[in-house]
Amino acid sequence: MTSNNTQTKLEKIVALSKRRGFIYPGSEIYGGLAGTWDYGPLGVELKNNIKREFWKSMVYNRQDVVGLDAAILMNPKVWEASGHVAAFTDPLVECKICNERFRADHKEELTEHETSHKGKKVDWTEPKKFNLLVEAKLGVVEDAKQKVYLRGEITQGVHVNFKNVLSSTRQQIPFGIAQIGKAFRNEITPGNFTFRSREFEQMELQYYVKPEEAEKLYKYWKEERMKWYMSLGMTKEKLRFRQHEENERAHYAKDAWDIEYDSPFGWKEFEGIHNRGDWDLSQHQKHSGQDLTYFDQQEDKKYLPYIIETSGGVDRATLFFLIDAYAEDGDRVVLKLNPKLAPYKAAVFPLLANKPDLVAKAKEVYENLKSTIQNPISWDDRGNIGKRYLSQDEIGTPVCITIDFQTLQDDTVTIRDRDTTKQNRVKIKDVSSQIEEKLN
Ligand code: GAP
Numbered sequence: 001m002t003s004n005n006t007q008t009k010l011e012k013i014v015a016l017s018k019r020r021g022f023i024y025p026g027s028e029i030y031g032g033l034a035g036t037w038d039y040g041p042l043g044v045e046l047k048n049n050i051k052r053e054f055w056k057s058m059v060y061n062r063q064d065v066v067g068l069d070a071a072i073l074m075n076p077k078v079w080e081a082s083g084h085v086a087a088f089t090d091p092l093v094e095c096k097i098c099n100e101r102f103r104a105d106h107k108e109e110l111t112e113h114e115t116s117h118k119g120k121k122v123d124w125t126e127p128k129k130f131n132l133l134v135e136a137k138l139g140v141v142e143d144a145k146q147k148v149y150l151r152g153e154i155t156q157g158v159h160v161n162f163k164n165v166l167s168s169t170r171q172q173i174p175f176g177i178a179q180i181g182k183a184f185r186n187e188i189t190p191g192n193f194t195f196r197s198r199e200f201e202q203m204e205l206q207y208y209v210k211p212e213e214a215e216k217l218y219k220y221w222k223e224e225r226m227k228w229y230m231s232l233g234m235t236k237e238k239l240r241f242r243q244h245e246e247n248e249r250a251h252y253a254k255d256a257w258d259i260e261y262d263s264p265f266g267w268k269e270f271e272g273i274h275n276r277g278d279w280d281l282s283q284h285q286k287h288s289g290q291d292l293t294y295f296d297q298q299e300d301k302k303y304l305p306y307i308i309e310t311s312g313g314v315d316r317a318t319l320f321f322l323i324d325a326y327a328e329d330g331d332r333v334v335l336k337l338n339p340k341l342a343p344y345k346a347a348v349f350p351l352l353a354n355k356p357d358l359v360a361k362a363k364e365v366y367e368n369l370k371s372t373i374q375n376p377i378s379w380d381d382r383g384n385i386g387k388r389y390l391s392q393d394e395i396g397t398p399v400c401i402t403i404d405f406q407t408l409q410d411d412t413v414t415i416r417d418r419d420t421t422k423q424n425r426v427k428i429k430d431v432s433s434q435i436e437e438k439l440n
Contacts, residue, residue: 010264013322014193016333020395022046022322023194035190035198042395043318045343045376047201050232050317051180053340054203057228058178065176065205066169070157072150072182073138079149081287082156082280084133087251092130092188096123103188108266134184134198150184155309157181158206159280162292173294173305174217176207180314192265194315201314208305210296211278218275218308222257225271225310229259229317233338234324238262239270252279259312261320270320271312278304325396332389335396336419339438342396346435347378349388351404362403365413365428369401372432375439393418398438401431 017023022043026036039047059067079085091104097117102109104127114122133152139145151157158177165177180203190196209217222241230236244256255275260267281304285292293302325337339345346369350362359381369377378397380388385402392400402414407428415434416423426434 009323009326010193012333013319013326016326016394017043017193017322022395023318026199035187035196037194037197037315039318042343046321046337046341047314047318049341049343050314050321051201051203053232054180054228054312055178058176058205062176064171064174065178065207066165066171068158068161068165068177068179069181070154070161070179073136073148074151074157074160076146076148077287078156078160078284079133079152081283082159083251083283084149084152084156085131088133088152089129089131090188091127093124093127096125101188106189109189130186130188132185132187134186152183152185153311154179154181154183154202154204155206155311156280158204159284159307160288162208162281163290166294173296174207174209174213176205178203178205180204192263192268194319195263195265195268197315200316203312203314203317205310207308207310208294209308211303211306214275214277214306214308218255218273221308221310222259222273225273225312226259229270232321232341233336234261234321238324240267242267250274252276254279261324263320263323270316271310274309274311276307276309278306280307281305332393334393334418337396337398339398339435342398343376344378344392344395344397345373345375345399345439346431347380347388347392347397347400349380349385349400349402351385351402353381357408358403358405361407365401365403365431369432369435373435373439389416389421399435 020042021040024038024040025032026038027033055067058065092101093104094101095113097120100113102113134150136148136150137145138148158179165171181201182199183202184199187196187198190198207217207221226239226241229239238261240260242258242260244253244258249256253274254277257273258269259271259273261270281292285304292304294305295302321337321341322335325335327334327336348362348366348369350358352358366377366379378392380391382388389400396418398418400416402416404414407413411428412425413428413431414423415426415431
């Protein structure tokens, strides 16, 4: 594809997201707020489904991982200890013609900006370190308000609870703590739709290991995370690993690999997988004065565990699943989302909206499906059946069920498949098991 075509694909996805209720610009009626996005009725379902699949694979399907939901606001000492106050920075340069600010390491954006000045020579200021932590003020007395930070990564809430989790569960090393939640970064240039936002959600695993097992388990988690994306239908050829250069690694990382996705705006970071060594626990031990060592009963010794981290973006996953699923097939647009991720698991239509018998029967099927599938089911009785199919294809509904005059005679309905567009006649009593099959 040429870059023109690919750019068009992103624009189409932005338009579809707004039109159908996946993603809207944040605070839109006030002119927006750069780097913020609101998820509409379908977007919140897609995003929740991604989070649910993450939680299932990390927490419910494993014995060595437990969940946590830590506060967003933390004692500011946490961020000094974790190194974020000193080192959570991006290199910032400013255009001397128009004072617009950019990241010095985003060369393509710099070149694009230089071209926008149409032949004028652009001089840049020297790069300076720009801290990404977002500050807030907490307290009820104006002059005595405490400066706090909105968390720049969800990670630290887990590490400060390392001992709490150990003493309140029966976990032993190696074990992990999974968490999903919001993070905030004062990104210099938010952009590419939701790809780089200032408020976003992360889904992470912090896995505590014996230092000598770190490398082996690092490898294991890299493979597990890649398999997870593929198990949810991501195109294999559009995913790859990339190791960070030494000068590119975050201050806490001993080793860092990204899972990247081949997006319409190039290969981009999807998820970061890091060997954080004992950075976090040793820093928190030093700054809090608390003993954060682990006593290994089998080895009869105390040590600070190493941490293997898998850190994915929920918004990035939502965007890349949308991009990966988007297809144009003749006159229809179809989101070939894995049924587990699709906002609606099925849609139910009465063939004609003005025939009370058909509508009543369709309502019965719809209500039954809602209670057996325990997931959103769509109802549509507008326009003709062809248009209803197209409308459901565009939002990724895996099957459409039509109740027609024959249904009233023999309790059968038509099931139409989103991907093949094939239609089958099945007994009403078999409909839910056919849908459930797609969800397993
Ligand atoms: N705890 C480690 C950590 O936060 P990171 O590589 O900075 O590592 C992890 O971020 C993931 O969070 C990224 O791979 C991406 O999916 C997501 N992410 C980071 N910054 C983001 C942003 N500004 N907007 C959307 N997602 C972002």
